[in-house]
Amino acid sequence: MRAVRRPGKGRMVGIPGDFQETGEKSGDRKRSTVVRSLDEGRVGQSLLILYGSNAGTCRYLAEDLETTARDRGFNPEVKTMDEGTEQLSKDVPVVIITPSYEGKPADNAKKFVAWLEAGKPDSLKEVRFAVFGSGNSEWMNTFHRIPKLVDEMMPKLGAKRLIQSKFVDVKEDPTGPWEDWRDELLAFFSGGPQSVIATTAELEVTVKKPETADVLAGEEILTGLVKENKQIAGSEVGSAKRHIEIELPEGVTYEPGDYLAVLPTNPPDIIRRVASRFGLNMDDIVTVKGTSKGFLTTGGPSTVVEILGARVELGTIASKRQIEAIAKAAEGSEQQKLRDLASSEDTFVKEVIDKRMSVLDLLEDHPSAKLSFAAYLDMLRPLTLRQYSISSSPLATLSERSELASLTYDVHSAPARSGNGRLFQGVASTYLATRAVGSRIRCFVRHSNTGFHLPNNPSTPIIMIAAGTGVAPMRGFIQQRACIAANNRNALGPALLYFGCRDYESDFLYADELREWETLGAVQVRPAFSRRGPPNADGKTECKYTHERMWEEREEIRDLFRKGAKVYVCGSASKLAKSTNEVTKRIWRTAFPEKTEEDAEQWLEGIREVRYVSDVFD
Ligand SMILES: Cc1cc2nc3c(=O)[nH]c(=O)nc-3n(C[C@H](O)[C@H](O)[C@H](O)COP(=O)(O)OP(=O)(O)OC[C@H]3O[C@@H](n4cnc5c(N)ncnc54)[C@H](O)[C@@H]3O)c2cc1C
Ligand SMILES: Cc1cc2nc3c(=O)[nH]c(=O)nc-3n(C[C@H](O)[C@H](O)[C@H](O)COP(=O)(O)O)c2cc1C
Incomplete structure (x- = not known):
C-alpha cells in the first residue's frame, strides 16, 4: 500500500514582506516588532522547535512542525523548552509551543520561563522567534498566561517576532488554526506560498501477515498492577463510577493530591470499526515508512491491533483539511456533502x-471515499496519556513493600454525538474499566505542582468542595488524615467536605467509608443532593448544591477561614469551580460589606494557589 502526501497543497496564508494577523486583533501589537525581511528564507534553513507539554498536545504539535518542516526542506530540531534554556542564538530561529497549567508553565518548561523572566534587556538581541500557545478558556483568569508571557518577554529581551503569535482554545477547533499558522510560518521562510517546495516525501505503508510486534513504550512509563477494580455507582443518574487500586512499582511514591498518568489503549470496538472500514484483519502486520513520525514507526512492523490500539487517537475531531482530503477521495453526491461540511465555519x-x-465517522458515513489506509494513518495524532487524581493516601499501605494508589473515575460511555447508532466510549476510562485484577497498566505518578496538597501542619483547618468523581483527591486527603487520627486524633484541625451528588442512594460515593472517617474525626461530611436527598437530611434545610449549603453555613466557613483554613475545589470547571468561586466571594463580602465585587475578585485571585486551590477536570 502506498500513498503520496502533498503537504504543500494546503491553504497558505503567508505573504512575503507583509504583516499577517493570525492570533490577535488588529492593533493589539506593535507592528515594528515583526520581522519584515524575508531575505533569510531559504531551503536548508535550521529551525529550533521548543515545546512545553504535560499531556502531549504541544509535544505533538512540535513533532508535527518538525515533520512538515523537514518535508519542505528545512533542518528542524525539537527540544523541550527546558532543554532549550540558554540555547537561543541569532543564527537559528526558534519556535516556542506552549500550554499553561493553572497559569504556570508545563513541567518541562519551568526552567525556560524562569530564565526568560530573569533575562536582561538585549540578552536575546537578534534572536528571531514565533510563539504558538494552546490553552483552555475554562481557565478564564489564566487563559494562555504562559504563551502570552513568553510572547511578551522575548521582545523585551531584544528578540524579533517572525510572524504574529497564535493562541488557540482547545475547547474549539485547535487543529485548523494550527495547520494554518504552521504553514504561514514555513511559507514565511520559503518566500511565500508560491515558492513552497513541493514535497518529495512519500508515506509508504505495507501490510503483510503476522510477525512478532514490538511494543511501543515511553521511557518514563512504569507498570502498575491492578489489585482491585469495582463499580461504586451505577449509571442511573449519570456516568457509572468506579474505584481501581493499582500497586505501584517498588520505590515509586506519591502524596495525596498527586496524579496518576495512564497510557491507555483504544477500546476494541473502535479498532474493529477502523479495520472493517479498511478491510484489514486484526493480525495483519503494518509497516510504516517514509515519515519521521516516531509514534508510527518506532518498534518496526506491528499488527493492526497494536498500531490502532496503542499508538494513535482514533476519536479526534476531523479538521477542515482532512474533510477536504476525504471529499477528494469520495464520489458523486457524497463528495459534495463532504465539501459542504468544510465550506462554512457555521456548518463546520x-x-x-x-x-x-x-475521520472514521466521516469515512463510515461516506462509503464512496476511497481513502488509503496510509493516508488515514497520516491524519492521526499520537495516543495521549490521561491524568487521574490519586484518591488514596500512601499512609494506608505504609507497611507494604509497594505503595497502592487508587483512582476514582467516571466511565464515559454514551450514544455518540456523531449519530448513526454509534457508541461513544472514552479511551482511558474504558481501558481502566476493563482491566481485570492482575492485569498491568502503563502509568506513572505526576506530582501536583499547583499547591493541591495538604497543609504541612495537620492542625490547619481545611475546607474541601467536590462534585462527583471530583471527590477523588479529597478521599486521599481524608484517608491520610484518618491514618494520622488513628495515632493522634488531637493532631487534626477541622476538615469540612462539601460533596455534590445527585441521589443519596445512587452516587453518594464512599458514603460508608466517609461515615467511618467522620467518627475518627478526620472529616465532617456536608453532602448536597441535586435530585434526591435522604429523608430528614440531618435536620438541615435541604440544599441541592454545594454552593447553597456553603452559603447556609457561611459563618462556620468564615470562622475557619479566619483560623487559616485552606480551601480545595475539585470537579467541573464550568459548574462547580464557577459556583464555588462566586459563593466564596459572597461569603467574604459578608465580612466586608463595603467591598465591591471587583474587590472580592481581587481578593480571591490573591489567595489562589496558596489558600484557595482548585483542580478541575474539564
Ligand atoms: C488533572 C486532572 C485530573 C483528573 N482526575 C480525574 C479523576 O480523578 N477522575 C476522573 O474520572 N477523571 C479525571 N480527569 C479526567 C480524565 O483525565 C479524562 O479526561 C477522562 O477520564 C476522559 O478520558 P477518556 O480517555 O475516557 O475520554 P476521551 O476518549 O478522551 O474522550 C473525551 C472526549 O469525548 C467527548 N465526548 C463526551 N461524550 C461524548 C459523546 N457522547 N459523543 C462523542 N464525544 C463525546 C468529550 O467532550 C471529551 O472531549 C482528570 C483530568 C485532569 C486534567
Ligand atoms: C490541570 C490543568 C490546568 C490548566 N490550566 C490552564 C491555564 O491556566 N490556562 C490555560 O490557558 N489553559 C490551561 N489548561 C489547558 C491546557 O493548557 C491545554 O489543554 C493545553 O493544550 C495542554 O497542552 P499539553 O497537552 O501539551 O500539556 C489547563 C489544563 C489542565 C489539565
Whole structure:
C-alpha cells in the first residue's frame, strides 16, 4: 500500500514582506516588532522547535512542525523548552509551543520561563522567534498566561517576532488554526506560498501477515498492577463510577493530591470499526515508512491491533483539511456533502465540532471515499496519556513493600454525538474499566505542582468542595488524615467536605467509608443532593448544591477561614469551580460589606494557589 502526501497543497496564508494577523486583533501589537525581511528564507534553513507539554498536545504539535518542516526542506530540531534554556542564538530561529497549567508553565518548561523572566534587556538581541500557545478558556483568569508571557518577554529581551503569535482554545477547533499558522510560518521562510517546495516525501505503508510486534513504550512509563477494580455507582443518574487500586512499582511514591498518568489503549470496538472500514484483519502486520513520525514507526512492523490500539487517537475531531482530503477521495453526491461540511465555519462547527465527527465517522458515513489506509494513518495524532487524581493516601499501605494508589473515575460511555447508532466510549476510562485484577497498566505518578496538597501542619483547618468523581483527591486527603487520627486524633484541625451528588442512594460515593472517617474525626461530611436527598437530611434545610449549603453555613466557613483554613475545589470547571468561586466571594463580602465585587475578585485571585486551590477536570 502506498500513498503520496502533498503537504504543500494546503491553504497558505503567508505573504512575503507583509504583516499577517493570525492570533490577535488588529492593533493589539506593535507592528515594528515583526520581522519584515524575508531575505533569510531559504531551503536548508535550521529551525529550533521548543515545546512545553504535560499531556502531549504541544509535544505533538512540535513533532508535527518538525515533520512538515523537514518535508519542505528545512533542518528542524525539537527540544523541550527546558532543554532549550540558554540555547537561543541569532543564527537559528526558534519556535516556542506552549500550554499553561493553572497559569504556570508545563513541567518541562519551568526552567525556560524562569530564565526568560530573569533575562536582561538585549540578552536575546537578534534572536528571531514565533510563539504558538494552546490553552483552555475554562481557565478564564489564566487563559494562555504562559504563551502570552513568553510572547511578551522575548521582545523585551531584544528578540524579533517572525510572524504574529497564535493562541488557540482547545475547547474549539485547535487543529485548523494550527495547520494554518504552521504553514504561514514555513511559507514565511520559503518566500511565500508560491515558492513552497513541493514535497518529495512519500508515506509508504505495507501490510503483510503476522510477525512478532514490538511494543511501543515511553521511557518514563512504569507498570502498575491492578489489585482491585469495582463499580461504586451505577449509571442511573449519570456516568457509572468506579474505584481501581493499582500497586505501584517498588520505590515509586506519591502524596495525596498527586496524579496518576495512564497510557491507555483504544477500546476494541473502535479498532474493529477502523479495520472493517479498511478491510484489514486484526493480525495483519503494518509497516510504516517514509515519515519521521516516531509514534508510527518506532518498534518496526506491528499488527493492526497494536498500531490502532496503542499508538494513535482514533476519536479526534476531523479538521477542515482532512474533510477536504476525504471529499477528494469520495464520489458523486457524497463528495459534495463532504465539501459542504468544510465550506462554512457555521456548518463546520454545527456538523463536525459539536457532533465530534472523527475521520472514521466521516469515512463510515461516506462509503464512496476511497481513502488509503496510509493516508488515514497520516491524519492521526499520537495516543495521549490521561491524568487521574490519586484518591488514596500512601499512609494506608505504609507497611507494604509497594505503595497502592487508587483512582476514582467516571466511565464515559454514551450514544455518540456523531449519530448513526454509534457508541461513544472514552479511551482511558474504558481501558481502566476493563482491566481485570492482575492485569498491568502503563502509568506513572505526576506530582501536583499547583499547591493541591495538604497543609504541612495537620492542625490547619481545611475546607474541601467536590462534585462527583471530583471527590477523588479529597478521599486521599481524608484517608491520610484518618491514618494520622488513628495515632493522634488531637493532631487534626477541622476538615469540612462539601460533596455534590445527585441521589443519596445512587452516587453518594464512599458514603460508608466517609461515615467511618467522620467518627475518627478526620472529616465532617456536608453532602448536597441535586435530585434526591435522604429523608430528614440531618435536620438541615435541604440544599441541592454545594454552593447553597456553603452559603447556609457561611459563618462556620468564615470562622475557619479566619483560623487559616485552606480551601480545595475539585470537579467541573464550568459548574462547580464557577459556583464555588462566586459563593466564596459572597461569603467574604459578608465580612466586608463595603467591598465591591471587583474587590472580592481581587481578593480571591490573591489567595489562589496558596489558600484557595482548585483542580478541575474539564
Ligand atoms: C488533572 C486532572 C485530573 C483528573 N482526575 C480525574 C479523576 O480523578 N477522575 C476522573 O474520572 N477523571 C479525571 N480527569 C479526567 C480524565 O483525565 C479524562 O479526561 C477522562 O477520564 C476522559 O478520558 P477518556 O480517555 O475516557 O475520554 P476521551 O476518549 O478522551 O474522550 C473525551 C472526549 O469525548 C467527548 N465526548 C463526551 N461524550 C461524548 C459523546 N457522547 N459523543 C462523542 N464525544 C463525546 C468529550 O467532550 C471529551 O472531549 C482528570 C483530568 C485532569 C486534567
Ligand atoms: C490541570 C490543568 C490546568 C490548566 N490550566 C490552564 C491555564 O491556566 N490556562 C490555560 O490557558 N489553559 C490551561 N489548561 C489547558 C491546557 O493548557 C491545554 O489543554 C493545553 O493544550 C495542554 O497542552 P499539553 O497537552 O501539551 O500539556 C489547563 C489544563 C489542565 C489539565
